[in-house]
Amino acid sequence: MLRARDAMDRDFAWPLDVKSLAAVACVSESTFIRAFKASFGKTPHRYLQRRRIERAMYLLRTTDLSVTDVCMRCGFASLGTFSRTFSEIVGTSPSAFKSRDERADRVPSCFYRSWTRPSSFGEAAAVGPNLR
Secondary structure, eight states: HHHHHHHHHHHHHOOOEEEEEEETTTTHHHHHHHHHHHHHOHHHHHHHHHHHHHHHHHHHHOOOOOHHHHHHHTSSSSSHHHHHHHHHHHOOOOHHHHHHHHGGGGGGGGHHHHHHSSSBTTTTOOOOOOGG
């Protein structure tokens, strides 16, 4: 399972499917899904989505790339899917996150990263008191 998780962390921007990840873990597809969820608390699909969104948050925070460019660099094929998934996990749209991030210079970066990191899939992180 660790090999498959490492493959997802390393190759998040590439199209990954359960069959290839199960082959990396040397188990069948159904066993892989069950064992991955038992090991990491999320299905492989949700884990991969979260990794992609975390990378997107980093790119939106640190680069001048457009939301569309970030979407494509993080492995999403559709801007709509990216925006919906980003909003579900982070609690705000990618463009709102990018513009809100410009206010991050008022607080230490370690606090800001802690406040904006999603705590679990589908649950938006609380925003710090100085950022609203």
